[in-house]
Amino acid sequence: MVKLKSNDDKEFEVEEAAVIQSEMIKNMIEDGCATSVIPLPNIDSKTLIKVIEYLNKHINMGKAAETGEEDDLKEFDEQFVNMGWEELFDVIMAANYLNIHELMELCCQSAADRLKNKSVRAVREMLKITNDLTEEEEQEIINDAPWAFEGPEIDDTVN
Amino acid sequence: MENENPNILSLLPEDCTEKVLVFTSPVDVCRVSVVSKSLQSAADSDSVWEKFLPSDYQSIISASLTPIPDFGSKKDLFPEVVKLRRVWWLEIRGTIRVGVLSPRTSYVAYIVYKLKNDHGFHFRPSEVSVGVCGVELDTQFAFLVPKGRQYHPYKSIYRMSSATEDELEQLDDDNEEAVYIYFPCPYGRGPLLPVRASNLVQSNIRRRQLRDDGWFEIELGEFYTENEDDCIEMSLKEVNDCLSPKDGLIVEGIEIRPRMG
Structure with a gap:
């Protein structure tokens, strides 16, 4: 078992087989630096619980393929990323820091899917961004690639 | 505190924003760059556009019979049709x-x-x-x-x-x-x-x-x-x-x- 500590001083025990999906922790264990608790100063307990949930589900990915649990895993992933933007960004930052490649890919893909075909206005509203570009700057970018701003696929709804 | 900085994206470091943008498409990235200055900077970055180019783009450029016009960034290379x-x-x-x-x-x-x-x-x-x-x-x-x-x-x-x-x-x-x-x-x-x-x-x-x-x-x-x-x-x-x-x-x-x- 490996002990992880979040930045709000909560400790979690995780199986080594699960936690080594994080390249960072795997390297620490290999280098013998994981003898006691591993402090994770960038990750709060709420996010760490999500990450551990993912790691536990994804132990022995190879086995899933053999036993036909792939669909189950796919369904889990779909449910897993069903979270708000803030939470999703927290998990992305944690996955980036811990270097968990599959989790990073899953969450970035989900964020990308939410941005796909969205209008500029919709993106601003979804992410609560105030426009800080001048009208001229904005027009200049649009003139560079007008094809990116027209067409029936552009979606102005916010979700 | 949270109300002072409602911009959700500002929570995300730029290198993570770039990693998200790589999973969208060139069209999406162009559109997103009009959202704000910080998104424009992430959307114009070479690390994003490099992923949209063929992986062997460097050998393609060096093998080109007609010189590729000056390109300041990887984004400029993209619309070469x-x-x-x-x-x-x-x-x-x-x-x-x-x-x-x-x-x-x-x-x-x-x-x-x-x-x-x-x-x-x-x-x-x-x-x-x-x-x-x-x-x-x-x-x-x-x-x-x-x-x-x-x-x-x-x-x-x-x-x-x-x-x-x-x-x-x-x-x-x-x-x-x-x-x-x-x-x-x-x-x-x-x-x-x-x-x-x-x-x-x-x-x-x-x-x-x-x-x-x-x-x-x-x-x-x-x-x-x-x-x-x-x-x-x-x-x-x-x-x-x-x-x-x-x-x-x-x-x-x-x-x-x-x-x-």
Whole structure:
């Protein structure tokens, strides 16, 4: 078992087989630096619980393929990323820091899917961004690639 | 505290924002860059655009016969497509060394294109071929524009002498599926030149497919990677009909994919 500590001083025990999906922790264990608790100063307990949930589900990915649990895993992933933007960004930052490649890919893909075909206005509203570009700057970018701003696929709804 | 900084994206460091953008598409990234200054900076970054370029883009640039205009960033490299100005003879040719592909695999080459205010492609099949350089190529026919009706040698002679292209087009509007081949004579009203007509009747004529990304593709042919020093030549040409100018073809490139199944 490996002990992880979040930045709000909560400790979690995780199986080594699960936690080594994080390249960072795997390297620490290999280098013998994981003898006691591993402090994770960038990750709060709420996010760490999500990450551990993912790691536990994804132990022995190879086995899933053999036993036909792939669909189950796919369904889990779909449910897993069903979270708000803030939470999703927290998990992305944690996955980036811990270097968990599959989790990073899953969450970035989900964020990308939410941005796909969205209008500029919709993106601003979804992410609560105030426009800080001048009208001229904005027009200049649009003139560079007008094809990116027209067409029936552009979606102005916010979700 | 949270209300002071409602911008959710500002929580995310720029390198993570870039990693998200890589999973969208070039069109999405261009649009997102108008959202705000910080998104513009992430959306213009080389690390994003490098992922949208072919992985071997550096060797493509160094091998280019025509110099690529100055590019300040990887984004500038992206919109390098070719639009055909009015021409009479059309010939597009690409070569690739077998060594850069997987060994002993069947590959299919496709030309990826769009048409804008196109002219001169109706009823005229292009010759497409793929094969090892220096070895005689197996030529097939393909329609860049699908309109036309079933090829029939006698009928086509009749049509050529009596109908204009506009009239033919009218006829074919309700018959999108049919194929018709129109071979005008290069010497005005002189003798007909049904160029390789026998070849044409037997061969199945390639049709274009609409891709998910909005471009059309047509199969040029297939090849098998055997000898890694071989050079594969892929081409599309339409040089029989030198009377009608061709215009409005936008070529993204030639795509090579392993044959499925």
